[in-house]
Amino acid sequence: MSRKKQKHHEEHVNLERWLVSYADFITLLFVVFLILFAMSSIDNRKFQALAQSFRNIKGSGASLILPAPGSAATPKANVGASGKNQQAKLEEEKKKLEEVKKKLEKYAKERGIDKNLNINMDKNGVNLTVTGTILFANGDASLQPAAKAIIKDIFKIINTIDNPVRIEGHTDNKPIHTAQYPSNWELSTARSTNLIRYLIEEYKFNPARLSVGAYGEYHPVVPNTNDANRAKNRRVEIMILSKEAASQNPQSGEAKVN
Template sequence: MKKKHQHNNHEEHVDESWLIPYADLLTLLLALFIVLFSMSSIDAVKFKQLASTLNSSFEGGTGVLEYPSTLPPEQSPSLSKEEDNKEESSNSEKKSLQELQQKVNEYIKSRDLTGQLKTSLTDEGLLITILDNVLFDSGVAEVRPANRQLAKEISQLLVMETPKNVIISGHTDNIPIRNQYFESNWDLSVMRAVNFMKALLENQKLDPALFSAKGYGEYKPIASNSTEQGRLKNRRVEILIVPNEEITEQ
């Protein structure tokens, strides 16, 4: 009797070695999503603890979960000191302008010029407004000889212990002007600003390098030009006194 040869059917086993790195990859991805979720939390201390724990588990301490700090870096003492100095300087300049305003207001009151001169503190600095009829004849850019003393007295008020930038600006109403001297209100406003500035700078104690002049013509009104009262307010010369930044920062 022939012996039947028994054939052993061996099953083919699929190589599953790739599952190990795949599982590791999934674990790392899970850890990454946990970290990203943690970063949305306000509690930075808990996030740091979580990151440290996960780092220790997967990388032995460092590597995968190294993270940038979500907290702003502490200000260095020098930067903090610099900011304090700037704030102190700004407060000092503001106080200086307030003192100057008080001095000018006292001068206006003593000369009975309340209706013709006024002061105001703006974001830019101290603004002194002078109605044009105090200084000029109609349609003329030269300061009246009778009012040059007023310009001289104002120039003395501008002599300060800490120098400031001074911007002189001329303004008109919207009534057109055209004569042998000026083609427009713009021309008139510029020359009035320049001539008044020159009158101020006759004071040798003032530094011309800190002065500048502008002309706006009718384009920066402060009142309606539809009435004579409004046009009178618009015809003016302004003195804007601002801190000299270059000197302040030294």
């Protein structure tokens, strides 16, 4: 091949490279106008969706993503602000749950029933465990007459917040074989559901906040080796759930037997 032809070929290659660069410039210019058009829209949600789509692009043009209209923060900064808001809500909820716990403890002590009302708090919320025969007589699921005043006082405190409430029934390991309660499963279920029904009918408690569980004799807190221990295992647990814990539990209003 002659030198003249080689030189002509090299010039042709340089021309193609110039066209590629020009095409990249036109593409970036199109992206700029597209973003400007999106910024002119009032719909901030659509803009964020557009920004997210370009954020996933690797290479040239990724740095052109601008803040949403009316905001000086970048999308990354917005995510950070959202995280801070969520953390603030969690801290506020924790504070309210702690206040409820203190009020319940004070009430139990003033009423002289603190030995039968065990109150603790963990990541799931506040757990109020009622043991012995305060609510129900042995082998029965009908609320004791004296229990109704206690329930009224307890749920007056609980109702100062709007968190979901889960009620769980437990029994000791003494077998029961009656026409009404063929086993401890039925007994524990009746106790938890009777309490929920009473709350709804007597105090108009919001049913959407309530869920129920029944465990029979199979989740004792202590071994069923004597009467004192069996009294601890005969219990109703009233759980004031945090919003996060409630989202991981059965939906409020559903009855679940475990």
